[in-house]
Amino acid sequence: MRTIRNITMLAGICVLAALAVGAVAGAFRPSNEARELLTSRPWMAVWCALCGLLVAGFVVFGAFRQRVGIAAMHLGCVLVIGGTMWGSRAGHELQRRLGRDKAPLGYAIIVPGAGSAETPLYDSRLTDWPLDVGAELSAGGLIKRVDELPFELRLEGFRTDLYPPETGPWLLLLDMFFPSISQDPRVTVQAELDRANRQPMLLPKTDITLRVVSSTPAEYDGRELVQRPVVEVELVRGERREMARIEPEQGASRVGLPLVFLYHDSGDWFNHNSPAILLTRPGMDVPRNFLADVSVHSDGEQVVASTISVNHPLHYGGYHFYFAGAEGDHVLLMATSDSGWLAVWVGFVCVTGGAAWRLWLVPVYRAARRRAGRRRAS
Amino acid sequence: MAIKLTPQGWLIYATMALYALAFVLLAARRREAGWTAYAAAFAAAVASYVYRWVHVGHVPMQNVFEVLLLMGALMAPLSACCRRWLGVGLESADALVAIVVLIPAGFVLPEAPQKLPPALQTPFFVPHVLSYMLAYAIMAKAAVQATAQLVAHRRLDRPGAYERSAYRMVCLAFPLLTAGLVLGASWGRMAWTRHWNWDPKELWSLAAWLAAGVYLHYRLITRRRSPNVCAALVIVAMVLIVLTLAWANFDRRFAGLHSYAR
Numbered sequence A: 001m002r003t004i005r006n007i008t009m010l011a012g013i014c015v016l017a018a019l020a021v022g023a024v025a026g027a028f029r030p031s032n033e034a035r036e037l038l039t040s041r042p043w044m045a046v047w048c049a050l051c052g053l054l055v056a057g058f059v060v061f062g063a064f065r066q067r068v069g070i071a072a073m074h075l076g077c078v079l080v081i082g083g084t085m086w087g088s089r090a091g092h093e094l095q096r097r098l099g100r101d102k103a104p105l106g107y108a109i110i111v112p113g114a115g116s117a118e119t120p121l122y123d124s125r126l127t128d129w130p131l132d133v134g135a136e137l138s139a140g141g142l143i144k145r146v147d148e149l150p151f152e153l154r155l156e157g158f159r160t161d162l163y164p165p166e167t168g169p170w171l172l173l174l175d176m177f178f179p180s181i182s183q184d185p186r187v188t189v190q191a192e193l194d195r196a197n198r199q200p201m202l203l204p205k206t207d208i209t210l211r212v213v214s215s216t217p218a219e220y221d222g223r224e225l226v227q228r229p230v231v232e233v234e235l236v237r238g239e240r241r242e243m244a245r246i247e248p249e250q251g252a253s254r255v256g257l258p259l260v261f262l263y264h265d266s267g268d269w270f271n272h273n274s275p276a277i278l279l280t281r282p283g284m285d286v287p288r289n290f291l292a293d294v295s296v297h298s299d300g301e302q303v304v305a306s307t308i309s310v311n312h313p314l315h316y317g318g319y320h321f322y323f324a325g326a327e328g329d330h331v332l333l334m335a336t337s338d339s340g341w342l343a344v345w346v347g348f349v350c351v352t353g354g355a356a357w358r359l360w361l362v363p364v365y366r367a368a369r370r371r372a373g374r375r376r377a378s
Numbered sequence B: 001m002a003i004k005l006t007p008q009g010w011l012i013y014a015t016m017a018l019y020a021l022a023f024v025l026l027a028a029r030r031r032e033a034g035w036t037a038y039a040a041a042f043a044a045a046v047a048s049y050v051y052r053w054v055h056v057g058h059v060p061m062q063n064v065f066e067v068l069l070l071m072g073a074l075m076a077p078l079s080a081c082c083r084r085w086l087g088v089g090l091e092s093a094d095a096l097v098a099i100v101v102l103i104p105a106g107f108v109l110p111e112a113p114q115k116l117p118p119a120l121q122t123p124f125f126v127p128h129v130l131s132y133m134l135a136y137a138i139m140a141k142a143a144v145q146a147t148a149q150l151v152a153h154r155r156l157d158r159p160g161a162y163e164r165s166a167y168r169m170v171c172l173a174f175p176l177l178t179a180g181l182v183l184g185a186s187w188g189r190m191a192w193t194r195h196w197n198w199d200p201k202e203l204w205s206l207a208a209w210l211a212a213g214v215y216l217h218y219r220l221i222t223r224r225r226s227p228n229v230c231a232a233l234v235i236v237a238m239v240l241i242v243l244t245l246a247w248a249n250f251d252r253r254f255a256g257l258h259s260y261a262r
Helices: A002-027 A031-038 A041-060 A062-066 A068-087 A089-097 A133-138 A193-198 A341-377 B007-027 B031-056 B064-086 B091-108 B125-155 B161-192 B200-222 B227-250
Strands: A105-110 A119-122 A145-149 A152-162 A171-177 A186-192 A209-216 A219-221 A224-227 A230-237 A240-246 A254-256 A276-280 A287-298 A301-309 A314-316 A319-327 A330-337
Touching (some): A031 B200, A105 A152, A287 A319, A301 A319, B007 B031, B031 B064, B064 B125, B091 B125, B125 B161, B161 B227
Antiparallel strands (some): A119 A145, A152 A287, A171 A276, A209 A230, A219 A224, A230 A240, A287 A301, A319 A330
């Protein structure tokens, strides 16, 4: 029996070491390649071997059965690995064969107002999501329908919660890109708005002068920004002059400057990459969170209403729904199946609780008993 | 490499100077004065951390600069507690570790405050980072003991004495490493849709956890007969932790979901 125990333990050490080496090898790759590597067949064999050894441990080691901490740690590892496998793509394929058809992952596009009784899920290849999904589907293009949820997801509202702006000066930022310059092709100029008012700026690597003609200061109601500043600038190159008004809108403070007009003789700048001017201040337009108010309707009745934000997904109907993007009045939600989710959570609690029990509480309890014994003896 | 001529910078340098003084005094076996310097270094480190907290307006655990400040503050009480309750010594080396930890914060890393991105606004944030930083500080102490085992094992009256100290430290750190990993995975499910995203930093931290697991199992199977191999395994785990904290955070080839921590 001792030989079997030693072989089991030695095999366990080898598997743990192999997984550590695999983790380091995976760390040198992008996450999608690391996933492919460490879930490939040879590595799946290693994960399964670990599970097998953990289960074998319960048979050959009495301590696994008798000591709560050790049992919890190892059982927790089995639950985490098993739960993760059950929730993986392969796990969903197995579920489908067993008659439980459910997409592991998909995207739902939701809009305000009532829609159809079902919510279609599109596949994960949808990265740059087009607004006209119907046209995209009929054209047989980028996206495919992977599942149909038997309830309706309705968007009640969407907002971006911004940090309050800081009290620093407004900055005039110029961001220029020179494709023909191989070394440091990007040039960024920054000037405080008040200072830019006083003297014209010569834009680096050009013979263009920028002068602020007039500026309307920002207005605040307490800490809230009511009116953004408006700036009129004059751009001069030789005999050519161009006036530009910079009036950033909420959430779109970057305004392109028409320097192409001044540079007919330059191959550097075209409309799409012409220099941009940015009127901003530190901490401006920094999002604190994205909040989508969503309701779930089934058979015409509202069953759940929730606000989905980063770190706060909605859990309903066997899926977790995450905020994934917004454009116009559309919000993109990512839906992931909750298969295996509970097993992983229970596994996490077992592993952590077991480790704390075995390595902290048991030694503290034993030390206290020893101390009490010494006290009694003396 | 630049000197920070700011209140934050001066507080970091004061902490480093006091840790250096504690190192010298403890190495010279002037224990009382050494512990006084240690206490002063802890006070300076706490002042530095509180200043940062007030300056940025949130718990300063967002980037490497802030977590190194935290680790610098943790080393002194950790050293004192380990001496008092676990009988683990080599406090002078702990002071040296604290100085090494604070060098990047004092001279290399930028101190510009950053807003917390949406993903970091969760109750998981503080326990996840705190578990890891405590675990890393304890593992650093374990690595010091393991190094002492490898360097001084022939001169010891009781062979394996330092390895036993290293084992106590690993036993203290392992549940924290586990909690850090588990809290991170749970948070990943909430923020990034999956428990495990195969991100480089996740994989480095998994490798460190597995290495600590290999050590605990190997020590059990050899029944403490190979203290030097065990000590070497502790050092391997610590090397992986250093790589997780330093290399994985700054090398661009490891860009991933944790890139905001730079």
